[in-house]
Amino acid sequence: MKIIAGSDSSLLVVFGDAISSAIEDRVRGLLYALQAKRDARISNLHPGYTSLLVDFDPLAVSHEEVAAIIESLANLPCSPVVGETKVVEIPVCYDAEFGPDLEDVSACTRLSVEEVIRLHSASSYRVCFLGFTAGFAYLGGLPEALHTPRLATPRGAVAAGSVGIAGSQTGIYPTQTPGGWRLIGRTPLRMFDPRARPPTRVQTGDRVRFSSIDRAQFDRHWQAGQ
């Protein structure tokens, strides 16, 4: 573990330089331990694949003090008890209209569109962390056969609920944003609801499964959700 200054009000805790579930567990362990401390001087926590960024008020606590808090927590046994892993099922409609890049993914992977859909919805994914924009989950565990590079030029607007692939990752756009991931389907579920507690449908550490639904089911879900 390495602790470096991110800015005058943050420290970056780096656990390694390659993605692995063991390192993700350490990032999550420190995230949970810092959250449990409820230290008002610490203002924000940003988990990444192999690191945790800790923002704090530098007039209330020094870099050295925050580093000491991190050291003391990181030395605790890894992975605090988090109970059973929650599995969240996300219905996805893989219609061509919602998956404008399905044909590209099929060409890239040399799999038929049906096989792409079957593989994507047959796997289980881990929520590595949430970041980028409100409720965006970085999902790990995409079958290697489906790895596809992101678009050369990102789209200006990707619809909320869009399911995409980028390299070895897959994820769901919770709100309409620009985006460069290859889109293969869309979920009718609201992934981010500021009035809900918690506001995000999936949390860091959950597992996600996609289930394929047809257009009629999508429309029914969509109407029920609005």
Place this chain on the structure above:
Amino acid sequence: MTIRVLQPGLFTTVQDRGRYGYAHLGISPAGAADGMSLRIANLLVGNDDNAPGLEMTLLGATLEFLETTTIAICGADCDCRIGQQRVGANTALEVPAGSVLRCGSTTGGARIYLAAHGGIDVPRVMGSASTDVRGGFGGLEGRRLQAGDVLRLHKSGARRSPRLATGGLGFWQRSGPLRVTKGPQHDWFSAEAHAQFLAAAYTVSQQSDRAGLRLTGPPVTLRESKQLLTDGIPLGAIQVPQDGQPIILFVDQQTTGGYPKIANVIAADRYRVGQLRPRDTVRFAEVSIGDAIEALRAQEHWLKCLADGGD
């Protein structure tokens, strides 16, 4: 007490000092892009410095005050009038019921802040009244203001107005280079690249908003081409994508990203980023983390004196 929006201006939102504690869900702080101006405007009308106010960008709003209200305007230079009467900045002003305030285009700076006594009454979402436009929550219905919107103000007790020496505001209106500390991936860049970054004059591009200011100028090159695994982005980070053109990320920024960060605007200078407008020139000067924290301490001390001035 209510204010009716007759013309919303170019991009006007309700903001306070921001929403903290939700970065692990991908939620950025939002909040006033020039936090100093909003805080001073609030102090001038006797509010808590975190009270929700209006942030107007480049072209101000036209507002009708349905009841007599005390307001203050701070931030960018801008021609603001009630009828023919010019409304000065950095001072509290009682606006009679029925008045219409017209805020024009900003001349120096990008954003104008209006605080009203009591503060704007909008629901707090995750602890803050700030508008998160991309997420569609906070502020007034999670969006920018539009004509016809009606803003209510919190009822509040008697106003405590700080006595403000006219010369006092000069302290925070700093000019000169934006001060930065080294970024978490500063060692991905050679000494020459750092020297060039600190010597160069960058121009703020048109593609700039509350999430980030894209700069154009001499490209900053990476020591070697390697990929960063997505990690957390500190507020005010300066990231360098493949094309070498730096981007200053702030208030509405993404919470994580995959580009290396060469430097970080110091907390005490962050408000100045909120006043940069397209075509402005930006230079950077590196300071130590200790100096950055001292600058922040001095700034907060000055604000505290301002807040205590009315006693």
